[in-house]
Amino acid sequence: MNEGTIIAIASGKGGTGKTTVAVNMAAALSRASISVRLMDCDVEEPNAHIFLQPIMTSREGAFVSVPVVDEEKCDGCGRCGEACRFSAIVALGAKAITFPALCHSCGGCIMACPKKAITESSREIGLIEKGTSQGIEFIHGYLKIGEAMSPPLIRAVKKQAAYDGVTIIDAPPGTSCPVIQAIRGSDYVILVTEPTPFGLHDLDLAVETVRQLGIPCGVVVNRVGMGDARTHDYCAVNDIPIIGEIRDDRRIAEAYSRGELIIDALPHLQEEFLGIMTRAKTGMRKKERKGELL
Amino acid sequence: MKELVVISGKGGTGKTSIVAAFAALAASKVMADCDVDAADLHLVLDPHIRQCETFTGGSVARIKIDICERCDVCRNLCRFDAIDRNFKVDEIACEGCGVCHDVCPCGAVELVTKTAGEWYISDTRQGVMVHAKLGIAEENSGKLVSLVRSQARRIAEENDLELVIIDGSPGIGCPVIASMTGVDLVLAVTEPTLSGIHDLERVAGLGKHFGSRMVVCVNKWDINPEMTERIVNWCSSEGIAVVGKVSFDSIVTKAQIAGVSVIEYSSGNAAMEIKRMWLCIAREMELKNIA
Numbered sequence: 001m002n003e004g005t006i007i008a009i010a011s012g013k014g015g016t017g018k019t020t021v022a023v024n025m026a027a028a029l030s031r032a033s034i035s036v037r038l039m040d041c042d043v044e045e046p047n048a049h050i051f052l053q054p055i056m057t058s059r060e061g062a063f064v065s066v067p068v069v070d071e072e073k074c075d076g077c078g079r080c081g082e083a084c085r086f087s088a089i090v091a092l093g094a095k096a097i098t099f100p101a102l103c104h105s106c107g108g109c110i111m112a113c114p115k116k117a118i119t120e121s122s123r124e125i126g127l128i129e130k131g132t133s134q135g136i137e138f139i140h141g142y143l144k145i146g147e148a149m150s151p152p153l154i155r156a157v158k159k160q161a162a163y164d165g166v167t168i169i170d171a172p173p174g175t176s177c178p179v180i181q182a183i184r185g186s187d188y189v190i191l192v193t194e195p196t197p198f199g200l201h202d203l204d205l206a207v208e209t210v211r212q213l214g215i216p217c218g219v220v221v222n223r224v225g226m227g228d229a230r231t232h233d234y235c236a237v238n239d240i241p242i243i244g245e246i247r248d249d250r251r252i253a254e255a256y257s258r259g260e261l262i263i264d265a266l267p268h269l270q271e272e273f274l275g276i277m278t279r280a281k282t283g284m285r286k287k288e289r290k291g292e293l294l
Numbered sequence: 295m296k297e298l299v300v301i302s303g304k305g306g307t308g309k310t311s312i313v314a315a316f317a318a319l320a321a322s323k324v325m326a327d328c329d330v331d332a333a334d335l336h337l338v339l340d341p342h343i344r345q346c347e348t349f350t351g352g353s354v355a356r357i358k359i360d361i362c363e364r365c366d367v368c369r370n371l372c373r374f375d376a377i378d379r380n381f382k383v384d385e386i387a388c389e390g391c392g393v394c395h396d397v398c399p400c401g402a403v404e405l406v407t408k409t410a411g412e413w414y415i416s417d418t419r420q421g422v423m424v425h426a427k428l429g430i431a432e433e434n435s436g437k438l439v440s441l442v443r444s445q446a447r448r449i450a451e452e453n454d455l456e457l458v459i460i461d462g463s464p465g466i467g468c469p470v471i472a473s474m475t476g477v478d479l480v481l482a483v484t485e486p487t488l489s490g491i492h493d494l495e496r497v498a499g500l501g502k503h504f505g506s507r508m509v510v511c512v513n514k515w516d517i518n519p520e521m522t523e524r525i526v527n528w529c530s531s532e533g534i535a536v537v538g539k540v541s542f543d544s545i546v547t548k549a550q551i552a553g554v555s556v557i558e559y560s561s562g563n564a565a566m567e568i569k570r571m572w573l574c575i576a577r578e579m580e581l582k583n584i585a
Contacts, residue, residue: 012332014305014464019489044465045303045496047489085352085392106373106391145496146503148436148468173305173464176331177433180386197550198310198334205332208430213386226544228551250517257518259488 004163007280008186010210012202014173017192017222017246018042020256021276022170023051024263028273030135031263035165040140041182042172043126043153050259054131054138062141062156063122065105069096073117083112101148126153128160137161151181158185166277175209183210188284189217190243190276195227200234207240216283218243220276243279244272295450296579297443297458297477299328303493305464307483308513311546312568313461314338314555317420319572321583322456325418326446327425328439328473329463330411331432338555341416341423349426349441351410351434352390357381361402368394368403386431410434413442415449422449436468443473456583466500474501479579480508481537486521494525498532509535509578511571514542537578538571540564 009022019042026038040048067080067089078091088102089109096109100123110118127142141157143150150172158181161167171182183189189210193203203219210217218241221231226248235242246252246262246269255265263270298316300309313335317325327335355376357368362381369377372394376387385408395403410433413426424446426438446458462473474480480501484494494510501508510529515522522539529536541563549559556565576584 013334014302014332016306044467044470045489045493047304047492050488050492083392083396085390104389104391106389106393107371108391108393108396111371111393111397143466145466145499146471148471150465150467174331175430176428176435176469177431178465178467180431184386196547197337197553201334201337202332205430212430226547253517256489257485257487257521 004165004167005281005284006163006167006169006186008169008171008183008189009192010171010179010183010189010206011173011192012175012206013193013199016194016199018173019047019051019170020222020262021190021192021220022168023048024261024269025273025277026136026168027052027134027261028263028270029166029277031270032274037137037139037161037165037167038170039157039161039167040170041154041157042170043141043143043150043157044172044178046140046142048170049138049140051261052133052136052138054133056129056131058130060128061124062126062128062153064103064125064152065120066100066103066123067098067109067118068121069098070117070119071095073115075115077114079112079114080109080118083108105152125149128157130160150178154178154181175205179209180213183215184213186215188280189215190220190280191217192220192222193231194223195221195229195231199227200231203231204234207238216285218280218283220244220246222246223248241279241283243283244276246272295447295456295458296581297447297460298479298481298575298579299460299462299474299477300481300483301462301470301474301497302464302483303466303497304484304490307485307490308540308546309483310334310338310461311550311556312483312511312513313459315557315568316459316572318555318557319569320457320459323421324446324450324455324458325421325423326442326458326460327423328442328460328469330426330428330435330438330442330469331463333425333427335423335461336425338550338553339418339420339423340553341414341418341425343414343416345415347413348409349411349413349438350407351432351437353405353407354385354388354390355383355392355394356404356406357383358402358404361400363400363402365399367397367399371397389433411438413438413445415445424449436472439469439472456581466496470500471504474506475504477506479575480506481511481575482508483511483513484525485514486512486518486525488521491521491525491528498534509537509575511538511540512536513540515539517542537574538567540567540571
């Protein structure tokens with residue numbers, strides 16, 4: 001691991017403005033001549049490219065390993081099925097059959113097979129595209145429609161970078177495995193919320209998630225003015241810094257709807273996003289990343 | 295008994311507000327909150343929990359340090375980098391595949407079943423609701439979604455109720471798939487933004503993939519009427535009916551703050567538009583008990 005800074009943008013609730021913060025912060029940094037990379041890890045519904053319109057320079061498939069049974073060698077003993085905790089391979093009758101969509105690529109069945117009848121092949125689960133936009137290095141993943149498991153693709157996206165300079169990760173909503181995969185290894189998590197009961201409830205879940213991973217976090221309250229004061233009270237009581245506020249403004253909603261950067265629609269926000277970055281850096285722990293990045 | 299699921303692809307388009315409104319409008323129903331990792335429907339329906347059960351998901355490995363001979367076999371074979379240098383298992387990284395357990399020459403690894411959450415059957419002023427809370431950083435959300443759905447179905451059948459209204463989660467991954475396969479109708483709630491359209495197209499692709507019948511609601515349609523028109527045109531080219539356009543209205547947030555549905559809170563524009571949409575869906579699903 002080298003000297004870079006990794007900031008993940010997350011939220012429990014969807015639609016609070018993660019992507020808005022991610023793309024505008026990336027653009028604001030880039031315009032201030034800071035080297036920045038944006039990684040869209042919301043692989044189920046990636047949206048960052050809509051706002052940055054990157055020119056893509058590469059596009060490749062992302063694959064996971066799945067078992068292949070050599071029917072000549074398989075005698076249907078069923079050891080593979082006993083070893084697999086995910087019901088992704090079972091011996092039915094005389095031969096083992098596989099259910100690739102359930103496979104976690106652990107390799108257990110291969111080790112369990114006494115006839116060495118199982119090998120691995122790869123199955124495409126999505127795409128990874130790389131490009132540049134306004135001096136920003138851009139990477140995103142696209143989960144294939146119908147695929148249930150996004151974490152392996154998120155892991156593959158995160159393997160694409162060198163992690164020098166500033167890396168901004170746009171995470172998916174929620175609190176379960178895809179979010180964990182996206183934010184682990186980050187130096188800081190920015191939680192974007194809105195001041196409503198749903199926003200606050202899910203912010204609380206997101207704070208718990210981030211704390212469980214031991215990553216410092218700060219909150220950006222989006223659409224300030226639309227709701228009530230409970231979110232601010234919550235942050236004060238729980239000692240969570242509010243590192244940014246974006247007012248509820250129809251011009252922002254309209255610019256967003258057209259796929260425009262809000263720092264173009266309201267240029268004074270350029271400073272606000274640089275400020276969010278500065279405050280995030282202040283809250284960051286010193287360089288001793290816990291655990292693995294990927 | 296029929297099932298209606300409300301999903302969106304993109305988060306924050308208004309799924310839960312619309313489900314809460316339907317709960318107030320439908321006559322004979324059970325609610326199922328299948329957004330198990332960020333459930334919000336209970337904030338509006340104020341449930342009184344009647345039954346609470348634990349949900350056991352997958353398992354995690356534990357290494358008994360006093361038995362472990364530090365041979366590194368498990369560390370070399372674990373594909374999730376879940377075992378550190380001191381043979382401590384990172385429970386968040388561990389997928390419970392059991393490879394370490396199976397290969398350990400000294401039997402030092404045990405697999406422990408994890409409590410991954412809770413699920414509840416509750417009474418609300420709008421009827422019975424089944425909901426859940428997935429533990430923080432847990433897997434198996436699809437399994438929990440299936441469980442919530444099957445309990446809601448069971449209750450509907452036992453009480454001769456006509457409809458299960460399912461609040462889905464954002465995205466197109468495992469919890470969404472688990473909440474939509476085999477339902478009678480999928481309502482996709484979108485908003486007139488480029489992101490909304492992009493995500494709607496993916497969610498419609500998912501519906502096609504699983505052969506689901508889908509209708510669309512454009513929420514906050516007047517934020518960008520041109521974009522709304524684009525969505526309506528796209529839907530008609532795909533043969534998907536737009537069953538409702540709901541105006542951007544601050545009463546939706548006010549109702550949320552008051553802890554009630556839009557229908558109970560107001561009889562303004564947005565409430566009326568949701569009501570009309572509900573009638574359209576009830577017709578589409580051939581429901582007998584329309585409130």
